Amino acid sequence: MTKEKKNKPSKDLPLGFVDRQEKELLVRDFIISNIKEVMIKYGFQYLETPSFEYSDSIGKFLPDKERPDEGVFSFKDENKWLSLRYDLTAPLARYVAKNYLEIPKPFKRYQLGTVWRNEKPGPGRFREFLQFDADYVGTKSLQADAELCVMISEILEKCGLMKSEYTIKISSRKITEELFKKLNISDSQQKLTALRALDKIDRLGWDGVKELLGKGRKDKSGDFTKGANLKLEDIKTIEETLKKNSPETEDLVEILKTFKDYNFNNFEFDPTIIRGLEYYTGAIFEVNLKFDVTNNKGQVIQFGSIGGGGRYDNLVNNFGNYDAPATGISIGLDRLVYALMQKKEFKVKQSKPVVICVFDKNLMKDYINVQTILRKAGVSTEIYPGESKLKKQMEYADKIKSPAVILYGENEMKSGKLILRNLSSGEEKLIEIREIVNEIKKIIRSNN
RNA sequence: GCAGCAGUAGCUCAGUUGGUUAGAGCACUAGUUUGUGGAACUAGGGGUCGGUGGUUCGAAUCCACCCUGCUGUACCA
CATH class of the missing domain: 3.30.930.10 (Bira Bifunctional Protein; Domain 2)
Structure with a gap:
């Protein structure tokens, strides 16, 4: 939340363009x-x-010499008009x-x-x-x-x-x-208008189309469209x-x-x-x-x-x-x-990463080791990116809909085990490192 | 392009006989729990009320113009 509003670039998108998630x-x-x-x-x-072509290649009617932007996005490169x-x-x-x-x-x-x-x-x-x-x-x-x-x-x-x-x-x-x-x-304008009118039958029904074939039609908003006469x-x-x-x-x-x-x-x-x-x-x-x-x-x-x-x-x-x-x-x-x-309800098959929580940066080598084991087994995994309190790390895992977190701190390391917490059930298990792949796969399976 | 409707916090919205520092819910941040997410509670941050100009002692509120969005319509090679 910044207070300086001057000269900031706009967050808005141009009309008709969207971010897709x-x-x-x-x-x-x-x-x-x-x-x-x-x-x-x-x-x-x-x-x-390619996305761009010479403007005269993409349609024999456009761009209009006077208005090369009508209908298409165009710009002049050297002496030639290009269009998307x-x-x-x-x-x-x-x-x-x-x-x-x-x-x-x-x-x-x-x-x-x-x-x-x-x-x-x-x-x-x-x-x-x-x-x-x-x-x-x-x-x-x-x-x-x-x-x-x-x-x-x-x-x-x-x-x-x-x-x-x-x-x-x-x-x-x-x-x-x-x-x-x-x-x-035979009047080409009349033919064109008539064709356009017929094209609208699914929306307007025959009554509306007949109006457009004749004198014209007033739409819901009160706007009038001329007909083919x-x-x-x-x-x-x-x-x-x-x-x-x-x-x-x-x-x-x-x-x-x-x-x-x-x-x-x-x-x-x-x-x-x-x-x-x-x-x-x-x-x-x-x-x-x-x-x-x-x-x-x-x-x-x-x-x-x-x-x-x-x-x-x-x-x-x-x-x-x-x-x-x-x-x-x-x-x-x-x-x-x-x-x-x-x-349709689409099951998003993409599995979200298991999150390895970071208790101590000095234990990173052990975290990377677990991460490597899991990734080699094809399990999407990440070490919590950053340094935060455990609570933050859990909130992060929850937010990205991670199936499970791995809690691997000093206490666990002493016993050579780690805690696997199932995030949908909340259940925690103390397990050996060599069991980790199977245990996580079980959790992922039960989620689907 | 034309027409209708709308624009108040990130989101959904409340806020008229014009009147003190502009509100709620959700979201966000911090804490209650310094090694544990989803619930609850407490506190906090965040708004030139779409913009500009005008009327007025005083405008989110009234007027004009502009911008943006939605819906319809036109166009869609």
Whole structure:
């Protein structure tokens, strides 16, 4: 507690950035290890690309020349604009274009990496987050699209989700494309607004979406959103068509057939999912959780999807002359962690260290000896860091949730024994040094 | 960006007809126990009441602007 407040650096974090603590990180590690296992089984190779790319590589629309910070974090290095990547797909397309001649076709890669978005964060959404991507590049085969969904489902179930707790929604860009053509809606602004409106159906329902397809809608806070201004009869046709719920486009028919071959049925055809607006060209998927997610005040929040993807046949071609149709899926790991931690009690398997209390610095050699025996046996152990009264040392051990402390002072040394105190039961035992490993393992076992 | 709500100790919050040195619980520190954690008791530290300006003899309290947070909405390549 210092009194000098002037010129102290801020303890606050920039908007949308957070510290992540062990409890969360261990769950994340658990998910990552499941991902890697599944990726190996499915034959994807591991890739890492840098955090920064040249700004014009990470998206063909951004950064805007006038406002290079819109949506992405950018800075000017010498004469070139660099940006932190906002996803892993654009860097993949760049990588494929750069290494096209060497890589296998099709190229199957997965990647785990932090991405950054310069946007307003929402519940469970940050400006820096970890993403997992798996992509197939260089194949038109729709089996790839289908397999990605099967694979994501396997990962989620390995992480402990039940079939009833998530679903993979699937649709195709071709549906809305054909619909707009049929209705003679060609104004690109109108199409864009209409697509965005349809994307919101899970939140607003058809009534809200119809308002947005028409004149516009006022939200709960009283804010007004302009609509697409479509004709009433067109809105009716759109609703009727999309409510039909039978996938008729060729690509979907084939993907659904493949799902059947895989015996995969935890998906829903949903023609109202839209995803990103520009680069998807065919099938699109979205991974949704089916249970409520709450914030730290216990309020249910609009959590949205935890991932999605789809087919993007033209992206690689943007970088050069290679035509590489592709399809991919990505998961926002931090959001999955957030949701999973609410759903499941995670036993944090990481065992906390046994604490060897220090009675006398001059006995350090003996303490190190015991510590070495335990560490060699694989038991997490530490000598109390510092010099404090025994009470402090016990409080420390309690605070870090240590399973046991070792009390080894002059009295014990005389008899060649030491005291092992079980911190959850409070029980103390006077034991020989050679018994220490077994006794501690017993305690740790009984705690699990 | 737009809208609504909110900002008092590390955390959760109390504190209006504006009035002496601004409160509680939890947490923290020390002690009761100089070789023993979790409970109890005692004592203590910690706040320019989000910031700036204004009204007033006097502002945590009223007004204006700004900042920050939450929620919704927009955007999310």
